[in-house]
Amino acid sequence: MSAETAVSVQKTKSKYPRSIPFIIGNEAAERFSFYGMRSILVIFLVNQFYNPTHNPALTTVAQAKANADTHFFVALAYSLPFVGGLVADWFTGKYRIILNISIVYCIGHLFLALFDNNLDMFTAGLVLIAIGAGGIKSCVSANVGDQFDASNQDLLSKVYGWFYFSINAGSVISTILIPWVYEAYGAKWAFGIPGVLMALATIIFFSGRKLYVRVPPAGVNKDNFVFISLYALFHAGQKQKGQSLLDVAKAKHDPEKVEGVKAVYRVIMVFFFALAFWAVWDQNLSEWVLQADTMNREINLGFTKFTMLAGQVQTFNPVFLLIFIPIFNYWIYPALDKMGLKTTPLRRLGFGLFLTALSFAIIAWIQSLIDHGAHPSIWWQILAYVVLSAAEVLVSITGLEYAYTHSPKSMKSTMTAIWLLVVALGNLITGAVNKNISNHGFLEKYMIGANYYWFFVGFVSIFTVAFMIISPRLKEHNYITAAEEGKIVADTNNL
Structure with a gap:
């Protein structure tokens, strides 16, 4: 290979966007916070609120209450990405909604650590975390793709590999560490550490603000x-023979x-x-x-x-x-x-x-x-x-x-x-x-x-x-x- 060819190859070699480390670091810390909190949630609810005396007669009902709370929390967290994605695409853009909702996320974690003796306030914290986790879920992974253009598209699959590795790394580490912290130091520390990690996730994301490619909101797409x-649905009466119901919308x-x-x-x-x-x-x-x-x-x-x-x-x-x-x-x-x-x-x-x-x-x-x-x-x-x-x-x-x-x-x-x-x-x-x-x-x-x-x-x-x-x-x-x-x-x- 001639020196001129080597220089040409070097010039055209794909480079990772400088914003990527901030996005992956943010994701790893956020997933640590979410799965760390979840790893002890159901046991905490039973032991702290629903059966603190460990009465065998209350076991079935106490566990059912804790399980119900946990599944309703997850249901809320996974129903909100649809809303978060629409708001980001139509009105705010991904950066603003990720940053603003992450602050709500942090407040939710703070509630869990502070109000471990108050069920109503603890539940409010769970709602805030569900809003935070759900609100940003559909935006974070899409934000990864936004950072790439035609010059480095070939690196996109590798970056998503690291992105999903960070998700699982955060999950594995937190589910090993947080139950041990709960056992050794109690609920405040066990819920507080995921809160600290979520705050760190927000700081990491904010630190890369000058490097992100920001796709502007496109307005309401009807x-x-x-x-x-x-x-x-509302014009079903206009359906012609041989048409499907949706053909009316054409x-x-x-x-x-x-x-x-x-x-x-x-x-x-x-x-x-x-x-x-x-x-x-x-x-x-x-x-x-x-x-x-x-x-x-x-x-x-x-x-x-x-x-x-x-x-x-x-x-x-x-x-x-x-x-x-x-x-x-x-x-x-x-x-x-x-x-x-x-x-x-x-x-x-x-x-x-x-x-x-x-x-x-x-x-x-x-x-x-x-x-x-x-x-x-x-x-x-x-x-x-x-x-x-x-x-x-x-x-x-x-x-x-x-x-x-x-x-x-x-x-x-x-x-x-x-x-x-x-x-x-x-x-x-x-x-x-x-x-x-x-x-x-x-x-x-x-x-x-x-x-x-x-x-x-x-x-x-x-x-x-x-x-x-x-x-x-x-x-x-x-x-x-x-x-x-x-x-x-x-x-x-x-x-």
């Missing part, structure tokens, strides 16, 4: 999912965008079945933690022996997830494809739902042992985490892939927001079940001990069977494949 759907809205909304509804049909997964997944951060508290948590590795805290067991989920993602992508999927068992997204989703039910069957069996006075090893729950983490790869990651490939470019952000709404709705269902139990409703006598988990095994199983029956009949349109085929046709015509 050719979106909400406006098109509402127009079609009279006022861009026909291409209306077709995009049709694609969104096709994907929502698939998302409906993922609802069963999200109704149970978050229980590994709440109900499973309470179960772990009653188990033998001694870990004997031969060369060392230690006892895990109940809140630390959930660390296995992100650990197994990081292990399974490359195993599925680079070994299991290709191996099955070579055997002629095509691993289509819908097949992955179906098997993922089956594994979800299986993981809860393990948990239900563990609980039945506990109900009969046994003290089973935590290794059995770790086995359930193995199965649930595999299910998460098959359902959650595949669901996001399906949403991306089966929606047009103009609707991809909408699909991500709707996916998060499915997470919220799943938690809302589980929260409602626990609320009914805590209020001595009709479910209480049927949901004692292991029966609680067997109920959700049945719940997921029904969705799994229905999905296997209906999925072959679902209409699919892969926009990525169609675009590639269109390009091939165009290139052929140009020969």
Whole structure:
């Protein structure tokens, strides 16, 4: 290579935007704060507010109250990204909403640390944290992409790899550390440290303010999912023979965008079945933690022996997830494809739902042992985490892939927001079940001990069977494949 060529290559070599370290540092600290707080939330609520005397007669109702509060909190946090994304895109831009809502987030953490003896104020803190976490969720990852242009697009996938690594790193570290802090130093420190990390996250983000590429708000876009759907609904009487209901909206809205909304509804049909997964997944951060508290948590590795805290067991989920993602992508999927068992997204989703039910069957069996006075090893729950983490790869990651490939470019952000709404709705269902139990409703006598988990095994199983029956009949349109085929046709015509 000549000196001139070397200089040319050096000049054209892609460079990372200088703003990226601030965004990734912000994300790692924010996720530490969120998952650290969550790691002890359900145990704290039971011990501090709902059953501080550890009265066995109050156990079922106290745990149901704590679980209900936790799932309603998560439901609120995952329903707000849709709102946060719209406000950012239409009115404020991403930078302003991330910074301003992060301050609300910090105040919420402060409430948890200060009001650990006041349920009303503590609950207010949870609401503020849900607003903070939900309000910025749809903006932070999109803000990463905004920092890149044509000169360094090739680095985008690497940066997102580091971005998601920071999420899991924050989760793993916090779920190991914060339960230990809670055990050793109490609730104020255990909730205070995540608050400090959220304040640090805000400071890191603010420190990069002069380096960010800021995409200005575009104003209200009326050719979106909400406006098109509402127009079609209120003008349903104008539907002509042979038209779909949404075709009515073409009279006022861009026909291409209306077709995009049709694609969104096709994907929502698939998302409906993922609802069963999200109704149970978050229980590994709440109900499973309470179960772990009653188990033998001694870990004997031969060369060392230690006892895990109940809140630390959930660390296995992100650990197994990081292990399974490359195993599925680079070994299991290709191996099955070579055997002629095509691993289509819908097949992955179906098997993922089956594994979800299986993981809860393990948990239900563990609980039945506990109900009969046994003290089973935590290794059995770790086995359930193995199965649930595999299910998460098959359902959650595949669901996001399906949403991306089966929606047009103009609707991809909408699909991500709707996916998060499915997470919220799943938690809302589980929260409602626990609320009914805590209020001595009709479910209480049927949901004692292991029966609680067997109920959700049945719940997921029904969705799994229905999905296997209906999925072959679902209409699919892969926009990525169609675009590639269109390009091939165009290139052929140009020969």
